[in-house]
Amino acid sequence: MRHVPARRHPGQRAGPRCPRTGTVTLEFHDIHHAYGDLPVLRGIGLSVAPGEIVCLLGASGCGKTTLLRLAAGLEPLQAGRIELGGQVMAKPGREVPPERRGVGFVFQDYALFPHLSVAENVAFGLRFASRAERAPRVSEALALVGLDTYRDAYPHMLSGGQQQRVALARALAPRPAVLLLDEAFASLDARLREQVRDDTLHVLQNAGIATLLVTHDAEEAMFMGDRIALMREGRILQLGPPEALYFGPTDRYVATFLGEVNRLPSRVRGGQATTAIGALPAAGQPEGAAVEVLVRPEGLQIGTAAAHQAEVEACRMLGATTLVHLALPDGAGGVLRLHARLPAGRRLSRGERVTVAIDPERAFVFPPEAP
Template sequence: MADNILSVNQISVGFARRNIVEGLSFQLQPGDIGCLLGASGCGKTTVLRAIAGFENLRAGTISLDGQIVSSTSQQLAPQLRGIGMVFQDYALFPHLTVAGNVAFGLKSLSKSEAEARVAKMLALVGLADLGARYIHELSGGQQQRVALARALAPQPRLLLLDEPFSNLDVELRERLGQEVRAILKATGTTAILVTHDQHEAFAVADQIGVMSEGHIRQWGSPYDLYHEPVDRFVANFIGEGVLLPARLTSPQCIEFELGQLCRTTDVACCVGCDMEVLIRPDDVQHNDASPLKAKVLSKAFRGAEFMYTLGLPSGQTLLSLVPSHHNHAIGEDIGIELEMDHLIVFKT
């Protein structure tokens, strides 16, 4: 297994008497794209600034390529860390052309080498013909690409992206997220994205750390976070779904309003104990022939699908993604069935 490019080990960062981040750890291997995902104020940008060298540690260490760059006793200067950064506002120089911005960090190269590197970077981000333009002549998406090209030009060993898509509209954010991932993978760049938007995180990252109050609640792939959340916080934060009351009827099976469900491993609870089961919208399938019925309380059209909010006889509600050619009226009873490959339960 490859050595880690980045190791963040039990770090704490704070101001005055308050810790913003406490006991936080994760690692990235070469070429991996990580993400710190969480709401405003959870500490994710503070972690990014500590990695960059802009914040001192109160505990723990940060290592790059096996070298400790931050600890309580030493702090390598930001400019010596070989880290590139794409800021939320891009921080581009308005008095320089696009090419001038990309060339800014290449002062150690000869003129011909710098020009070749700039041309390569602009081609990589799809701006090969715009090198002579100034920043105010570009769209928001083009400016974001310039910022990315500038950060990648010096070939950093680690790239940090601080909410890089937050100033863009939703559709452009999603498309650029996929493009940025493709560019980072094409260059083999190890990177960390900070965002509050799980769609961005899913589009870009290989591994995601869901953060809350200065801690990582779960570090894993987007698939694992969605289908195997470790606690209610992650289950509620990632994706959509509802928690329904249930009871453990055997070491591996629960019973609730919609029937009995089992899994291959034991549930960490005594038989008879009260549980909650996580039901995702994609777990609830529409089937007119099913004896299980639920009432359409509301619906949101999403093009290929409707997101139905369904009411159960008990008063509990479910969410269900249904192909949009099944256009049911509000108040209508429809047949449903569960198709669940992942049974996620939490003890109450």
């Protein structure tokens, strides 16, 4: 099992302050943006504290990469204000050039120059520094990402993970106040992606600078982020620590985006949403209203002595957990099919009868999804 670094509170410094800029906060104020008649960002407000990693999470087209490009100065700001350390970096009609913002950017494809060595690629990010500064800065950045022995290698000689670390070193070499990463792990295969994410998290914590990371992968956002800003159609639906979004989603979309859920139809009676496997408090839902109970797979408790009987249709070990497929009557003449996740090692046989109950900490009540 991989080591997961201890999570910091938002804004808590995980390493030394940025040598050049000190403690700097990135702030977005009421950002609106459109491409022609198509609105892309609709009133975004967000801050990233020094030493904090904030993940912009959402489906393709929700506006997260556009927000990153506006922060980097790659697109002119149409409405709102972007500040860095209290200094205005962008507002309509006034843009600080990208090279003067103190912002590092890691692109999805890394954008390494194939004809330049690793050291020369990293030095390219220092083209505005004096010649005397470049060599020690390159060595410092390569040591930070663990590639100091590869300085004379070329990109084609490196693995995908090593190329990603070169791109990260190039972004960190100028000692930026803010680091922006756009789907930086998307091109790696699953196993390598886990290792590179782990390595990158340690590097970012040691760098101690404000970091904004774009991803469409909920697991990645929960692993990397001190806070997650879940976006949909140009708005932030919920902002907070990963555990707040996972265990306390304020919106059906948030609940389903952060992980798999079982869907149980219900109706509110006496303040409770009753389902075929138990009832939950339905605070805020009107009496008699049709609702849907969403239960995470690990929120289904499997036992042998309760009223709710289900049949095991399949049981598969998936490493750290075991996935169980269940079928049980829905109380209306139909069949409910549910997924449960159990600790690794527990084994159930196909056709076995078990009992099912709901863990209320991992279940949520929302109005039915609109057609």
